Amino acid sequence: MAVKLILRDKEYEVRPGMALVDALKKNNIVPEAVIATRDGEMITDDEILRDGDVVKLIAVISGG
Amino acid sequence: MKCRKCENKASIHMRQHKLALCKEHYLEWVPEQTERFIKKYEMFAPEEKILVAVSGGKDSLSLWHILLKLGYQADGLYLGLGIDGGINYSHESQRLTEEFAAKNNLKLHIVDIEKEYGQPIPVIAQRSHRGDGKPCAVCGLAKRHEMNRIARDLGYDVLATGHNLDDEAAVLFGNTLNWSSEYLLRQGPVLPGTAGLARKVKPLCRFYEREMTAYAILSGIEYIYEECPFAEGSQSIFYKESLNQLETARPGAKLIFYLNFLEAKKSGNLFLEKNVEMADLHPCPKCGQPTSTPDFCSFCRMIEKTKDN
Numbered sequence: 001m002a003v004k005l006i007l008r009d010k011e012y013e014v015r016p017g018m019a020l021v022d023a024l025k026k027n028n029i030v031p032e033a034v035i036a037t038r039d040g041e042m043i044t045d046d047e048i049l050r051d052g053d054v055v056k057l058i059a060v061i062s063g064g
Numbered sequence: 065m066k067c068r069k070c071e072n073k074a075s076i077h078m079r080q081h082k083l084a085l086c087k088e089h090y091l092e093w094v095p096e097q098t099e100r101f102i103k104k105y106e107m108f109a110p111e112e113k114i115l116v117a118v119s120g121g122k123d124s125l126s127l128w129h130i131l132l133k134l135g136y137q138a139d140g141l142y143l144g145l146g147i148d149g150g151i152n153y154s155h156e157s158q159r160l161t162e163e164f165a166a167k168n169n170l171k172l173h174i175v176d177i178e179k180e181y182g183q184p185i186p187v188i189a190q191r192s193h194r195g196d197g198k199p200c201a202v203c204g205l206a207k208r209h210e211m212n213r214i215a216r217d218l219g220y221d222v223l224a225t226g227h228n229l230d231d232e233a234a235v236l237f238g239n240t241l242n243w244s245s246e247y248l249l250r251q252g253p254v255l256p257g258t259a260g261l262a263r264k265v266k267p268l269c270r271f272y273e274r275e276m277t278a279y280a281i282l283s284g285i286e287y288i289y290e291e292c293p294f295a296e297g298s299q300s301i302f303y304k305e306s307l308n309q310l311e312t313a314r315p316g317a318k319l320i321f322y323l324n325f326l327e328a329k330k331s332g333n334l335f336l337e338k339n340v341e342m343a344d345l346h347p348c349p350k351c352g353q354p355t356s357t358p359d360f361c362s363f364c365r366m367i368e369k370t371k372d373n
């Protein structure tokens with residue numbers, strides 16, 4: 001198992017034990033541009049990701 | 065991370081304010097702040113009738129939600145643009161807007177561009193040959209025109225839109241890159257009304273887009289997550305992404321960019337060419353270069369200081 005990040009139709013795997021903010025940066029996701037939820041709850045950037053976590057990322061930018 | 069107000073686990077951390085809040089306190093904080101901005105920028109009074117332009121997106125539905133929480137009289141206006149883009153964009157956003165209105169027992173006006181003018185936005189754009197291949201210029205023009213029309217015809221005092229800080233900062237960024245002084249001077253949280261045109265206000269203009277998304281999610285507002293298909297690759301999205309890169313490296317940069325612009329504009333000095341006032345300058349007694357600091361110039365003072373030590 002690992003930690004999974006899901007953003008739109010893309011999935012990223014990261015090591016457990018990492019802070020969310022580092023996991024985002026590692027995958028070139030700008031933290032300012034997403035909201036993260038885990039088990040339906042919003043979590044903050046400093047959250048340490050645990051083995052088996054599935055983090056759903058919600059893009060915040062809209063245009064037009 | 066803990067909520068600053070109650071020590072519960074925080075749901076959101078806003079770096080630019082050095083503030084983390086739990087769900088409950090965040091849902092109190094956003095309307096409180098909105099009320100503060102409404103008063104600060106003198107947007108409207110409690111007895112005024114507000115028309116909220118709602119698109120089905122997170123910002124406008126949240127704005128409507130917040131205004132009601134604050135006790136304002138706010139009705140909605142949805143414009144049916146007739147955009148499909150393979151994702152049924154207009155239908156879906158209208159459905160979500162109608163659901164929101166029904167659920168909260170709100171009055172919603174719906175104007176369908178095709179019914180009103182014979183063609184949906186993408187067709188008008190094609191036939192009018194405006195805006196190279198993208199309907200956005202036509203869409204923007206039609207939206208402004210229709211919002212003004214409905215506000216005037218139905219006697220609303222003020223028209224409120226859901227523009228957030230990222231929207232405003234992106235526009236400001238674009239106008240600054242081009243030094244479009246006329247646009248710069250018109251940009252702000254309030255555009256005063258004139259004969260036949262309702263006042264326009266942006267009560268969310270100091271919230272980050274991220275904060276508005278959080279508000280919609282935590283309030284359980286169902287909004288349209290998919291973009292308008294024509295927004296893809298747009299300049300405003302590119303500017304927003306660029307500003308977010310900057311924000312990540314320097315938290316608060318977006319906020320400062322926008323707020324200091326408003327301050328500079330208010331001071332009236334933004335585009336005044338000033339004579340460099342020679343009167344305030346005198347020669348430094350040490351080196352003779354003109355300086356505005358009393359006595360020695362800054363350089364000579366620095367050198368003097370280093371000698372002392």
Ligand code: SF4
Pocket residue numbers: 063064147199200201203204292293294295
């Ligand atoms: S992206 Fe363009 S076409 Fe789509 S809603 Fe915005 S302005 Fe209109």
Ligand SMILES: [Zn+2]
Pocket residue numbers: 067068069070071072085086087088089
């Ligand atoms: Zn709290």
Ligand SMILES: [Zn+2]
Pocket residue numbers: 209
């Ligand atoms: Zn006209």
